[in-house]
Amino acid sequence: MSELVNTSTPQNWYLLLSTLLFSIGVMGVLIRRNAIIILMCIELMLNSVNLLLVSFSAYAGNTDGQVFVFFIMVVAAAEVAVGLALLVSIYRNLGSTDIDVLSKLKG
Amino acid sequence: MTSDIVFFLLAAISVFTALMVVFSKSPIYSVMWLIACFFSIAGHYVMLNAQFLAIVHIIVYAGAIMVLMLFTVMLLNLNKESEPHKSILSKSIGIITGGMLFLVLLAAMRSTQLGPYSAPETTDVGFVQKVGMKLFTDYLLPFEMTSVLFIAAMIGSVVLAKKERNI
Amino acid sequence: MEQFIQPINLIAPSLWVPLLPLLGFFLLTFFGKQLKSAGPWIASLLVLGSFLLSVYLFVNLGNKQSLDYDVFTWMHWGEVSLNFGFLIDPLSLIMLLVITGIGFLIHLYSIGYMHHDEGFVRFFSYLNLFIFFMLLLVMGNSYLIMFIGWEGVGLCSYLLIGFWYTNDAYNDAAKKAFIMNRIGDLGFLLGMFFMLFYLGGLDFATVLSNAAEFEKGAPLLVVITLLLFVGAMGKSAQLPLYTWLPDAMAGPTPVSALIHAATMVTAGIYMIVRSNILFSLAPFTLEVVMWVGVATSLFAAIIGIKQNDIKKVLAYSTVSQLGLMFAALGLGAYTSGMFHVVTHAFFKALLFLGAGSVIHAMGxxxxxRRMGGLWKYIKVTAITFLIATLAISGIFPFAGFFSKDEILAAAFHHKIVWVLLSVSSMITAFYMFRLFFLTFFTSFRGTEEEKHHLHESPWTMTLPLAILSLFAIGAGFLGMPAVMHMPHWFNGFLAPVVETSKSILGEAHHVDHNTEIMLMLLATALAVTSIVIAYVFYVSRKTVPEPDTETKGLAKWVAKKFYIDELYNAVFVKPMMVLSDVFHVVIDKLVIDLFVNASAWMVGFTGRTLRLVQTGNTGFYLFIMVFAMMVLLLIQLVQ
Incomplete structure (x- = not known):
C-alpha cells in the first residue's frame, strides 16, 4: 500500500459531494414546515461540512481538520439537545411543530 | 480502481438518502433515511483514513443524536402523514433557491485553488492516539471549553423541556 | 507709566479675597441645613475675612504699587490671548474696601433683619455669591473678567430682588431688573467686541495703551465709549434705563442697601473710571455722559418728592445721586465721582438700613403716611438716620457735603450744569427731610396694634447703623477741599489711575478760593432752605401726603413717575407681545410645526411600511436568509 489515500479520486469529487449535500439540506429547510425535519436538515448540512473538513485533512496530510470535525460534532450534539428541548416546549404550548404557526413575531 | 467504485457507490447512497430525508412524508422515515445517510458518510471517513472519527461519528450521530430525534418524534406523536405541507409555489421557490445556492457554491469551489497533495509519513493519521495527542496538546483549551458548553446545553435543555409549573 | 514692581507675596492674599465669599456660597448652599443658625455667622465672618485681607492689601500696596497678574490663560488665538487675571491698583483697593466693609456690615445687619425668614440661609448664600461676583468685577484685570462679574452681580440682583419668589409682583420686578440690565449689557458686550477687533485685546493694560495712540475724538473711541456707557446706563440705572431700580426695592431691605445703593449700581461708575483714558479721548461721549447724568439727577429727584413708600424715595434718591456721579465723570472729574461713590455708599447704605430698621419696627x-413720631420709640435708628439724611443733603461737616461740593465746584465753569445740579441737590435735601420728618416727627398715624409692636432693633442691626453713621460723618474728611489747606487724601490716592487722563484733558478748571467758599455757603444755604421748607410743611403744618386717589394735576404726573413705565409698556412691551403672538401663530405654528410634524410623520410612515416585512412567517425569514447568503456569495464571487 504505497498510497495512504486513494488519490485516484480527486478531491474535487469530495467538494462536489459535500456541496450537493449542503444544498439538499438547504432545500429541505426551505420546503419543509415540520420543525423536526428542519432540525435534521441542519444536521445534514453540518455533516456535509464535516465531510469537507475530513477530506481536506486527508489531502493535506495532518490531523487538524479531524479535530475541527470533533468540535463540530460537539456543537451539533449540544444544538440538537437544546433544539429538541425547545421543540418539546413549543409542542406542549402550541400543540404543533409547524413553523408557520410560530408567527408571534409579526410586526 | 476499487476505491473509485467504492467512493461513487457511497456518494450515490449519500445523495439518495439525503434526498429521501427531505422528501419522505413521515418524520419517522426521514429519521431512518438520515441514519442511513450518516452511515454512508462514516464510510467516506474510513476511505479518507479517519477511522477514529468514523467510529465517533456513528456513536454520536447514529447512536445518540438520531435516537434522541426518534424518541422526540415518537414522544410528540408526529408519526402521522397528515403533516401540513407547503404550497407547490413555495416548494418550487425553495427548490429553485436551493439549486441556485448549489450553483453559486459550485462556482465558488471551482474558483478555489487546491493545495498540492502532501502524503503523511505514517498510516495512523486518523487513529485514536494521533487525534488524542492533537486534542490534548494543541487544542486543550477548546476541548475543555466544550465541556462547559455541554453543561450549559444540558441544563438548558432540562429547563426548557421541563413541564412548566405555575409559579 | 513706570513699571511697578510686582509684590509677589501679596498674590496669595489677593486671591483669597474673592475666594472666601465663594467658599461661603458653596458652604451655605450645600451644607446650609446642617449648619443651622451658624451658617449666616460663617457667611458674615468670611466676608469679614475678605475685608481684613483687603485692609492688608491696602496697607501693603498703597498707591505706589499695583498688583497685576494672570491666574491662567483662558483662550488664546492668533496674537490675542484672554487671560483670567487680577489687577489690584488704588481704584480696585478703594472699591474692595467699600464692598467688603459695607458688605460685612450688611451681612451682620441681615442676621438681625432676616432671622424670621424661612429663606434665612438661602439669603446669605446669595449675598455671599454677590460679594464674590462684585469682587471679581472690581478685581479683574480685563474687561472680560469685569464682564463676568458684571453678569454675575446681575444674576445675584435678580435672585435677591425675587427673593420672596411666591409673590408674582416681586418676580416681575426681578425680571424687569434682569432684562433692563440685559439691554445695557448688550452695549457693554458690543463695546468689548470692538475693543477685541481694533484695540487688540481686552485686558486694561493693552486696551488703554493702544487707545492712547489714537488722536483725541477718534470715531472708533467714541463708538466704544458710547457702547460702554450704554452698559453703565443699564447697571447704574441712568435715563432711560433707570426704571428697574425703583422696582428692585421689592427685595429685602439689606439687599437694597448692599446691591442697589452701595455697590452694584456703582459698577457703571467704576467701569468708566477704570477706562478713563478711553473716555477722556472721546470728548463727545463725555458730553453725553454729563448730560445724561444731569438729566437723571434732576428727573429722579423730582419724582422723589411725591413718593410715599419709604424705600421708593430712597431708590429715586439713589438714581439721582448716581446721576450726580455720572455728571462728575462727564465733567472729567473722575476722582470726584469716585469720592462721591464712596461717601454715597456709606450714607445711602445707612439710609437703607435705617429704613429697614423702621420697617422692622413697623412690622x-x-x-x-402710616408712620410718624417714631423718634421716641426707636432712638438709635432715628439718630443714625438723621446723620445720613444730613449727609445726603450736603450739610457741613457730613460726608455728602465734601463730595457733593467737589462735584459742584467742578461743574462751576459750566453754568447750566451747575445750576441744574444745584437745583437737584436742593430738591434732594427737601425730599430727604420730607421723608425724615414724616417718619420720625409729629405723631404716630398707624394702628394701635402697630404702635404696640414698635421696638428698637437688636444689636446686630443697630451696630452696623452706628458704624456706618461714623463713616457718614467722617468719610468726607478723606477729601478736604483746597480752601481748608489740608491734603486731599482721596485725590492723591487715586492720582496714578487718572494721571494719563489729566494730561489729555488738560488742567482742570480751578475755582479760586473765594469762589469756592461762596459756592459752599450757597450750597449749604440752599440745603438749609429746603430743610426749613420741609419743616414748615411736614412738622409745623403737620401736612400728611394725601391718599393716592386724591392726587391731581401735575402732582399726579410726578407721583406716577411721569408715566414712564406706562410709556415703556406701550412703546416696547406691547408691540413686542404682539410681535411674539404673530411669530407664535405664523412662524411657530405654521412653519416650524410643519417641519417638525412632517419629519415625525415621515418616520412614522417608513416605520409602518417597513413593518410589513416582518411577517412573522419563519419560513419566509429562512428563505430571505438563504437568499441573502447566496447574494453575498455571488457578490464575493463576481469581485
Missing amino acids: GEQDM
Whole structure:
C-alpha cells in the first residue's frame, strides 16, 4: 500500500459531494414546515461540512481538520439537545411543530 | 480502481438518502433515511483514513443524536402523514433557491485553488492516539471549553423541556 | 507709566479675597441645613475675612504699587490671548474696601433683619455669591473678567430682588431688573467686541495703551465709549434705563442697601473710571455722559418728592445721586465721582438700613403716611438716620457735603450744569427731610396694634447703623477741599489711575478760593432752605401726603413717575407681545410645526411600511436568509 489515500479520486469529487449535500439540506429547510425535519436538515448540512473538513485533512496530510470535525460534532450534539428541548416546549404550548404557526413575531 | 467504485457507490447512497430525508412524508422515515445517510458518510471517513472519527461519528450521530430525534418524534406523536405541507409555489421557490445556492457554491469551489497533495509519513493519521495527542496538546483549551458548553446545553435543555409549573 | 514692581507675596492674599465669599456660597448652599443658625455667622465672618485681607492689601500696596497678574490663560488665538487675571491698583483697593466693609456690615445687619425668614440661609448664600461676583468685577484685570462679574452681580440682583419668589409682583420686578440690565449689557458686550477687533485685546493694560495712540475724538473711541456707557446706563440705572431700580426695592431691605445703593449700581461708575483714558479721548461721549447724568439727577429727584413708600424715595434718591456721579465723570472729574461713590455708599447704605430698621419696627409697613413720631420709640435708628439724611443733603461737616461740593465746584465753569445740579441737590435735601420728618416727627398715624409692636432693633442691626453713621460723618474728611489747606487724601490716592487722563484733558478748571467758599455757603444755604421748607410743611403744618386717589394735576404726573413705565409698556412691551403672538401663530405654528410634524410623520410612515416585512412567517425569514447568503456569495464571487 504505497498510497495512504486513494488519490485516484480527486478531491474535487469530495467538494462536489459535500456541496450537493449542503444544498439538499438547504432545500429541505426551505420546503419543509415540520420543525423536526428542519432540525435534521441542519444536521445534514453540518455533516456535509464535516465531510469537507475530513477530506481536506486527508489531502493535506495532518490531523487538524479531524479535530475541527470533533468540535463540530460537539456543537451539533449540544444544538440538537437544546433544539429538541425547545421543540418539546413549543409542542406542549402550541400543540404543533409547524413553523408557520410560530408567527408571534409579526410586526 | 476499487476505491473509485467504492467512493461513487457511497456518494450515490449519500445523495439518495439525503434526498429521501427531505422528501419522505413521515418524520419517522426521514429519521431512518438520515441514519442511513450518516452511515454512508462514516464510510467516506474510513476511505479518507479517519477511522477514529468514523467510529465517533456513528456513536454520536447514529447512536445518540438520531435516537434522541426518534424518541422526540415518537414522544410528540408526529408519526402521522397528515403533516401540513407547503404550497407547490413555495416548494418550487425553495427548490429553485436551493439549486441556485448549489450553483453559486459550485462556482465558488471551482474558483478555489487546491493545495498540492502532501502524503503523511505514517498510516495512523486518523487513529485514536494521533487525534488524542492533537486534542490534548494543541487544542486543550477548546476541548475543555466544550465541556462547559455541554453543561450549559444540558441544563438548558432540562429547563426548557421541563413541564412548566405555575409559579 | 513706570513699571511697578510686582509684590509677589501679596498674590496669595489677593486671591483669597474673592475666594472666601465663594467658599461661603458653596458652604451655605450645600451644607446650609446642617449648619443651622451658624451658617449666616460663617457667611458674615468670611466676608469679614475678605475685608481684613483687603485692609492688608491696602496697607501693603498703597498707591505706589499695583498688583497685576494672570491666574491662567483662558483662550488664546492668533496674537490675542484672554487671560483670567487680577489687577489690584488704588481704584480696585478703594472699591474692595467699600464692598467688603459695607458688605460685612450688611451681612451682620441681615442676621438681625432676616432671622424670621424661612429663606434665612438661602439669603446669605446669595449675598455671599454677590460679594464674590462684585469682587471679581472690581478685581479683574480685563474687561472680560469685569464682564463676568458684571453678569454675575446681575444674576445675584435678580435672585435677591425675587427673593420672596411666591409673590408674582416681586418676580416681575426681578425680571424687569434682569432684562433692563440685559439691554445695557448688550452695549457693554458690543463695546468689548470692538475693543477685541481694533484695540487688540481686552485686558486694561493693552486696551488703554493702544487707545492712547489714537488722536483725541477718534470715531472708533467714541463708538466704544458710547457702547460702554450704554452698559453703565443699564447697571447704574441712568435715563432711560433707570426704571428697574425703583422696582428692585421689592427685595429685602439689606439687599437694597448692599446691591442697589452701595455697590452694584456703582459698577457703571467704576467701569468708566477704570477706562478713563478711553473716555477722556472721546470728548463727545463725555458730553453725553454729563448730560445724561444731569438729566437723571434732576428727573429722579423730582419724582422723589411725591413718593410715599419709604424705600421708593430712597431708590429715586439713589438714581439721582448716581446721576450726580455720572455728571462728575462727564465733567472729567473722575476722582470726584469716585469720592462721591464712596461717601454715597456709606450714607445711602445707612439710609437703607435705617429704613429697614423702621420697617422692622413697623412690622413690614413701608408707607410713610402710616408712620410718624417714631423718634421716641426707636432712638438709635432715628439718630443714625438723621446723620445720613444730613449727609445726603450736603450739610457741613457730613460726608455728602465734601463730595457733593467737589462735584459742584467742578461743574462751576459750566453754568447750566451747575445750576441744574444745584437745583437737584436742593430738591434732594427737601425730599430727604420730607421723608425724615414724616417718619420720625409729629405723631404716630398707624394702628394701635402697630404702635404696640414698635421696638428698637437688636444689636446686630443697630451696630452696623452706628458704624456706618461714623463713616457718614467722617468719610468726607478723606477729601478736604483746597480752601481748608489740608491734603486731599482721596485725590492723591487715586492720582496714578487718572494721571494719563489729566494730561489729555488738560488742567482742570480751578475755582479760586473765594469762589469756592461762596459756592459752599450757597450750597449749604440752599440745603438749609429746603430743610426749613420741609419743616414748615411736614412738622409745623403737620401736612400728611394725601391718599393716592386724591392726587391731581401735575402732582399726579410726578407721583406716577411721569408715566414712564406706562410709556415703556406701550412703546416696547406691547408691540413686542404682539410681535411674539404673530411669530407664535405664523412662524411657530405654521412653519416650524410643519417641519417638525412632517419629519415625525415621515418616520412614522417608513416605520409602518417597513413593518410589513416582518411577517412573522419563519419560513419566509429562512428563505430571505438563504437568499441573502447566496447574494453575498455571488457578490464575493463576481469581485
